[in-house]
Amino acid sequence: MQKHVGFFLAGLMLLSIPIKAQKEEHFKSYHKTSEITTLLKSIKDQSNGKVKLHNIATSPGSNQLTVIEVGADLKNVPAVFVAANMQGVNPLSTEGALYLTEYLTAHKELNKELKWYILPVGNPDAAQNFFAVSKIKSPKNAFAVNDDMDEQTNEDGVEDLNGDGFITMMRVKKPDGEYSISKTDSLLMTKDEDGDGGWTLYSEGTDNDGDGLFNEDGLGGINPGINFPHAFKYFDKVSGLWPGYASETYGIMKFIYDHPEINMCITLGESSLLTNIPEPGKGGFDPEKVKLNSRIARISGLSPQQTYSVKEVVKAISDAHPEYDIEESDVVGMLMEKALTDFQKQDLSFYKDLSKKYQTNLKKQGYQTKRIKPEDPLNGSIELWAYFQLGVPSLSVNLWTPEIKSDTTKTKKDKVEATKKAKPGKEEQLLEYYKNTNQKAFVDWQVYNHPQLGEVEIGGLIPFMDNTPVEDSIASILAKQIPALASICSELPAFKFVGTKLSPLGGGVYRLETYLENIGNLPYPTYMGQINQQPAPLMVTLKGDGLSIIEGKERVRVKSVQSHHAQKLVWVIKAGKSDVLKLATSCPAIVNIEQEVKIEK
């Protein structure tokens, strides 16, 4: 009996289905913490048990991290984890998560055989800064950190000196100042490499503790968004003392590992792996030229002095130990002394494929895709961790940055140039966008009499203008972005048995052959997942009453199945009492399937 995998095609069909009316009134403004709580409660109450809420952690500022489970009535189905606003500086990502929740409850096809766990605010303490009387864009949670290692903690934070409701910048004339006023626009400041710019920049505030430093030890904190264990930055106050030190991060990791059905991770925030596909690794590991450690040399019988390709090593081990079931990724894992930091070439193909589909979907929705380039994923971020350590496809999406006329950072050379002048480049683009849309994104520099610095000027970019659209446009952006993104779920791996054949060999002995085909557009597991062996193994079981297996095992591990590829499985059996054999997959991260094979005696 073949079970159908309904969700597989559902997403693809979605874009052609008229989108059901979203509750637009819910997305007229950005939601504060208390409003999110109310909205989630109401979604849950109206869901007939299909939506469940999980409190997975409490932030240092006593805010709950709530995961919304959409598809709570489903059992034994894979799941997608969506993390939004992990750095607490991207209010639109929270709206995106809430919109997605409502969208899924309205589009049951998307959670027919797929569960969604959605975390709308991963960093609730920092997220409140957007709603503060004096807006500040800071990813720090409320954990007390002595940033300047003096005798006090949190004693010297920023202040809204000019009372305009924003924490912007102060510039002050200094002979050795590193900044100069930009030649492009007097609103902007340019870093002067020669150090003779004449201006010094500070964030807005005073030196509260009289140590000569300005705003060096403000409220908080740790950024849970960079507190994950992949490429974690040690000895950095904002990263935390160790990965998982932030209660938010620890709670998220625990929740995800407690749910092995999670087979994809989507991060809504600053970066966009879906539009800025990672580049293949440039160094560190070359699968064509590997040197063997003593362990692999011993197992393979190869020389530790020479170099080999991974393929050659696999062959040598398989020849020396036919009992081992070994693949390339196993060898890569055994060879590694340091955790991998390059996206694996074998996985980049699905990133390219998904990116293309997503961008096509966006265009179909009429969404302008030429925009200021989103940030790169940060070391210690959830999106990198999900790919490198969970071993699942990890997609990150930046829902909005201001439009640009053309992407000036496309070529390699331009990229190098843009990196050199990263800030001014982006600010110039912002300035242009806001001028064209008649909006104010910068506070004009105004003289201010500072109690310690004397005459200063206060001004600069208004917090959140680079990543947060005006409230009026939230609903229209999300109405385009979320369906395009949700359709990606249709890409998850899904399986069927094909070409199943039972051949009698005589004397009640049979040869059973089948192919397990992955009919989804993603491999299971990813190549990275094969290396780190973290995703739950995909097992195929063969059962039958009184059946004895002569060759093969009752439980067979299928190490990897690429999308639209199949793995051949063979058993030699002696039939027992029953004339029915049962083939089945067993893996928490997929929709499991079964097939009955009749023995014609």
Next chain:
Amino acid sequence: MKNILLVLLVMIGHHIMAQNEQHKIEVPLRFDFYYNYDEVTEALKALHQAYPKLTSLDVVGQSEEGRDIYALTINNEATGKESDKPGIYVDGNIHGNEIQAGEVCLYYANMLLTKYNENERIKKVVDKNVHYIVPVVNVDGRAHFFNDANTMHSSRSLRVPRDDDKDGLLDEDTYDDLDGDGSICQMRIRDPFGKYKTDPEDERLMVRVKPGEKGEWTLLGSEGIDNDGDGRFNEDAEGYLDPNRNWGYRWNPNYIERGSGLYPLSGVGLKALSEYVMKRPNIIMAFMFHNYGGMWLRGPAVKDETLAPVDVKLYDYLGQNAEKMTPGYRYMPSWELYPTTGDYGEFMYNICGAYTFVGELFMGSQETYRKDITKPEEDRDESNREKLKFNDHLGLGELYKPWVKFNHPQYGEIEIGGWVKMSNRLPHPFMLNDLVHRNASVILFAAEQTPEVTMDVFDIQKLDGKLKRVRVRLTNAKGMPSLTGISVKEKLFPQDQLSIKGAKVITGGQITNLLLDDVKYKEYKPEIQFVTVPGFDKKEYEFIVEGSGKITIEYNSVKAGKLSKTIML
């Protein structure tokens, strides 16, 4: 046949009884037997009960199976609050099978308490320091090591199941005590093509066959059956989550560091312990005991890290002395043994800013049967024979089980025998007293070297007008600096603060050359100077103050205590 079985059953019963024998726990504690988990708890309670004024007993947290992890704090409140004293942290048995590490901790506690009124050295470290003692970190591991059949290496993990063989099932193929003797020994099968033959000098042993020789035995590994029918034996036993790879410093995923767990401090007991030590920033010296090799290991645990020279200097001082107190132990950076990441020692040093030694306790070379112990046997077969003679003559025959036939459900007729679980990594109890005393003496020596800072106002001079010059000297009489080098370098803690209250400080700074009156003045907030007082050394400061009457000079250190002095200007 029946009679033989009966004799065997009686023998087995006796063996199990001997292992689980209940001991009477009294203070002073005895160290001629191993304490099971309940007895460790009882011993800690007994110590606390006997010395209520010097101790407190805390539950750090619970393990995966709900057992309490205890910490005994030894502090004389009469000489100061614990947070104002340099803390010594001592733990053991993070690997469940490494049980004598717990005995070292118990012995250290017992020594400090029972000799407090008798011995000046002991009295001094009890009065000056606070001692945090966690004898058993892996409480589940210890309990199971005693209660279940094990090899000398098993029951090491936290009780967090892991799918070691990647078949979708958890811990489904563990060892089996086929002969029911409480130990997981070895299995062998007769095989003319085997790589081993009976040792012609001792039939209980086997030796490798030489080229061209006929074999006699094939070794089948540890006692057990193929529980999950995958053709492999004991390949998915308890865990494996190594409690000494699950910590947050340089944690690596499992494909790089086996046993590291899913994420840092995923072990619930370890998480609780991390919170316990983080709440005690005064810890400046830590000892963590393990049980194999005879070593004093310090960081770094990986080759590509280097320690601050000031820390190496202190480690060398302690380590070289420790080597002499524990003959045969080698003092070295732990990466030279093998590189590790995510271990507790590195967490303690790099995150908690405490000097940390991992003490590897057991030395097989001490199990001798020879006249001249200075030249250990290098030939493997000879060494095995000597070990067996040690077992016969000194171990009362309790460490090795002769081979006995067994009808194995999958292999057919095999033999089971070899070294039992209480052998090879654990000294026979008659050697325990010596081991625990020597190692506890090393802790005592290190405790004595924790910073002992004194403050002198050595110069007060009237300057022009209302100005006065006050000079203060901070002296550290011991080898350990008031803050570890790593703490200063990586800003783990604020440096010690020397401050003046009661007068306006016009300027102040460190005296860089007293003879020449050179002072490096601090531009901002001169009333607070940040300082680390080096070991066996001093630091001098000058303050130019305006005012008269009483002023108070305070020294406030996270790890080296607090001092205050009031003077008249």
